[in-house]
Amino acid sequence: MIKTSAVFCLFVCLYVCFLAEIREGDDDGQVVAEIMARSFIPTLITTISWEGFYFAGHEIRITEAKDCYGAVVWPSALVLCYFLETHAKQYNMVDKNVIEIGAGTGLVSIVASLLGARVTATDLPELLGNLQYNISRNTKMKCKHLPQVKELCWGVALDRNFPRSSNNFDYILAADVVYAHPFLEELLMTFDHLCRETTIIIWAMRFRLEKENKFVDRFKELFDLEEISSFPSLNIKLYKAMKKNRRSA
DSSP, X not given: OOOOOHHHHHHHHHHHHHHHHOOTTOXXXXXXXXXXXXXXXXXXXXSSOOEEEEETTEEEEEOOOTTOGGGSOOXXXXXXXXXXXXXXXXXXXXXXXXXXXXXXXXXXXXHHHHTTOEEEEEEOGGGHXXXXXXXXXXXXXXXXXXXXXXXXXXXXXXHHHSOGGGOOOSEEEEESOOSSOSOHHHHHHHHHHHOOTTOEEEEEEEOOSHHHHHHHHHHHHHEEEEEEEEEGGGTEEEEEEEESSOOOO
16 A cells, blocks of 8 residues: 655645635745645655756656655755756856755755756765765766765864865755854854855745844855845845955956
């Protein structure tokens, strides 16, 4: 007997709730509806659940872990993927060195890879197996550059694992990495460590609690931060950032 997994049920509930939040008068309603329409529900549910997405001209199948928030596709990831796809000329990923922090299921890294980037997808060690699985199944024979998967614990052994001398990332991507966890200072340290003067951070953030606002204030002490898009019905903002005190080109 085929049973729907708990994760799949969670996704359906979230999807219905987000659509219910989109009222006819909302300024962002049309765009949010388009973003959410990029996901689809498989017609057959097996014991191994997966979610489907359409980005960068490809069908992407994502398997989630059942026991970890970091291995679930959250709406901020969809917002970031949609932005990368629809702003591909302005933020050209082709042959760019890109790192995603808190990659989770790998959806954002997969889309960046399909858009031509050299991607390093990072997360905690317990998430790497599922992350590698999703990236491999969705990028093999489809991407110009084969993505890499690496362990990255925020604030831990950064000089050893990501020495500043070899950090040449054009873009840092992040989706929903700020929430009620105790490692916000380490996250800020990681952003700072991975950035060089020309690195551009593209960061999608869902606001839930006061901690998010405080983190943004701390972030602004080190980075020039620009809000490039906002989705009020989802409580999500999209930011672009670069290091402060950059030398003139």
